[in-house]
Structure formats: C-alpha cells, structure tokens
Amino acid sequence: MAKNLMIQGTMSNAGKSILTAGILRVLKQDGYRVAPFKSQNMALNSYITREGLEMGRAQVMQAEAAGIEPNVWMNPILLKPNSDMGSQVIVNGEVFGNREARDYFRMKKSLIPSIMKAYGELDSRYDIIVIEGAGSPAEINLKENDIVNMGLAALVDAPVLLVGDIDRGGVFAQLLGTIWLLEEEERARVKGLVINKFRGDKSILDPGLMQLYDKCGIPVTGVIPYVRLDIDEEDSLSEKLEQRTAAGRIDAAVIRVPHISNFTDFGMLEGCEGVSVRYVKSAGELGKPDLLLLPGSKNTMADLLWLRENGLEAGIQRLAGEGCRIMGICGGYQMLGSLLEDPEGVEHGGSLAGMGLLPVVTRFRGKKHRTRVEGNVGKLSGVFEQMSGTRAEGYEIHMGESTADEGCRCFADVTDCVTGQQYADGCVKGNVCGTYIHGILDSPELLKGMLEPLYREKGIQPGIYRDLQAYKQEQYDRLADVIRMHLDMEAVYRIIGLD
C-alpha cells in the first residue's frame, strides 16, 4: 500500500497543481516511485493517453514531473464545461454524458466507486501518491457530497497540506478562515500550512507566521516564493491567452474563441525564436498576421457563430484571400469547412454554414473519437510544400466527423495507435489547411517545414526548435530546487509517515 499526502488550497489558483508537481519531483529525485491523483478536474484542456482515454492536463504535467506515463487513474473524473449551465462528464477516460451542474451535484456520490478503483490502481503500484484537491475545502454549501477535498482525504486517509495565495492578499484570513470552517476531524488532517507566491522580505512576514501558529496550532511548513517557470499549468496558460502584441518578427495569431480547448497546441510555437504568438478576440485586433491559427473548441458551432457576429469570420476570409497561411486544428478545422450539422444536438444542434475555406462537411454524433495517431503529412504544394512528408503525431478528441470532397488533398496519412486503423486526416486547399491532430505543432520537422519559408520570406535566421521534452524536464528540476529550498521537506516526510 502506498503512503499519501494531499494538497488542498484556500481557493482556486492558489498554486496546488504546481506545488503537487514540485513535491512529486522532489520525491522522485529522492528515489521514490510516485504518482499524482486528482479525483475530479474541471477543464477544457484535456489529453489522450496511450490507451485512447481522456484525462485532465494538470495530472499529465504532474505525471511528467513524477517521471511516469500519464494514465486516467490519475484523474478519474473530468468535467468539460460546454455551456453556461453544464458540462460533459468524463469518467475513467470515457464520456458519461452531459450533466447540468445541479444534476451532477446529486449524482457525485455515485462516482465514489470509480474514484476508489482508480486510486486503488495507483495504490498498488507506487510508493507515494500526492493528491491534489479542488477549489477550497471550506465551501460549506458543497461539503455534504464532497469527493474532491476533505471527503476524499477521509476516503483514502490522507494527511493534508493547506496552501494559501499571498499574492492575492488576505493570506492569514484565507488560511485561518478555512481552518475554522472545517469540522474537528477534518481540521485534524491538516498537518501543515503553506504560503504560496510570496514576494518580498520574509523577515517582515515572520511575526505573522508565529501568530498564525498561535491561533490554530498548525505549523507553517513552507513559504514558497513567486517563481516564473514555463510549466503547462491552467493558470499560466490562461495568462498566455491574454498576450496581445506581436513583438517577434513572425506574427502568429491564434483566434481566442470562447470555448477554446487544447491551447497547449501552441506551446512549442511560442518557444520558437523570432516567432510571437498572440491571441485575438476581436476583428480590430486581427491585423495582418503571417500565420493564423484556429484552435480546438468544445462548442464549434457556438464559437463559429461568435466569430460570425463579431466580424472575425469576415476578417479571416479576407486574410485567406490575401494568401495568409491558415491552419485549423480540430474545432478550428471544422469551422473552416462548408457545413456543420448537429442533428442530435450533441453540441449546439441544427446546422450551420461553415467559413467555406475548405471543402469539408462535419457532422456531430454521440460517440467521441478519441485516440492517439502517428503518420506523415501528405504531398503538399504552395506555401505548405516544405511540410510534405514530415512526421505528424498527436491525439484526437472530437465528436464531429468530417468528410472532405472527393479528390481534395488530405493533410496527413495517419495510423490510429490504439486500433491500428489507417486513414486520411484533414484537408488542404491553397493556403488553408485543417487537421484533427492536437499536438501537431510539437513535431519539430513539421514545425520547421511550416516556419522556414516564412523565415526566408522575412530574410531572418531560422529560429531554434527546442527539444520540448528535455526543456520540460529542466523546468521540473528547477521547480524541485525551489521546493527543496523553501518547503520543509523533513516535515513533509514526517507528515507522509516516512521519517
């Protein structure tokens, strides 16, 4: 049986995910077999495992930090909000169905066996499981059916570290308020407090820490400074979406649709020298980019209507006519087509004309296409010629299935890594292309083939294509250094029961 430790926060974005990843990294460096766990995640940024199952990105990042392959056991429930009222509920990697918030709240408890089964799989394989909570354990209106914070801690008998965010202010009230709102036996689980995102002089903070201890009897296990690391975390990703200006010389614009999903697709591009990636929300911001990217969307038709109403669609069509390189990924690819049909009301319902830039019709159906693929880009000409034959790999997550007109060029020939089935992916017409493959731009050869002609046109030196995996590992090691320096790891080992 594994030992465990749970990281809970005083609020969302207190830094639980990163702290969990950092602790996992330190434990891994110290020679333990470790795994992350979060019973329920709410995010549109998901990932497909080797088995073709869907899970949240935060646990993928944490698995990378722990040096192991991501598995749905690490995140048995994923909620993907697809309307103002509700979410698509994914249980153990597969779609369970759409649920309104109220209905989900009622059914939550019935998911405990699935959660415990997933946890049990990790329990038998690893030495230590570091569990991440969600939001705050002191939401007194939600406590009754809790399966993510103290409810889960009790189910798996985990000691808790409670993290507060000093950057947003009121950290003493956050921590004490949370402690005071807990039941006696819940409070007894909290073995240490962590102050996160601290900037300033620690000696000024110290008297406050003493008083905090006097008031609740729980020691402060660490004061973690505000650090800027390049790690795929929901918060930092959302900050990226606010990037508006094109400072680099190749201007890549990503259309920031309201239901944007899988925006990790652009991480590698962001790291290329001489390229600036900006996110565009209105027609006025569109400008004249060198490369226009339409990202995935959890609700393609609703987002297409949004583009239509705010004038962005007309702007994109104008750019297409002017020869701008346009690439749509998944939902973005679907929008570029001629028609979208949703007879069963899977996402939006009804049918809608697409942008008409690719001869493709998309039909939504009840079954999710979910897999990893690998293959090669086809023989392309014109602005995309240099991408021809390059290796293409990544993953697919979509409800819609697209059919391209006979005789038109596909984007890539791929093999489904789960079933072994071979098929043609996507479509290319002139300077517009579309693909279902998420993570496509992480393939260095393909990215090079896309960018090099642009570097040449602009007369600038080709950029550096970094080794994404090595770069990520380096970031996790830097995170571990910060954790070792500022979190009392001896105390953490004691709390885990490994002193």
Ligand SMILES: NC(=O)CC[C@H](N)C(=O)O
């Ligand atoms: N990941 C995506 O972009 C999904 C596209 C679309 N919502 C579908 O499910 O078909």
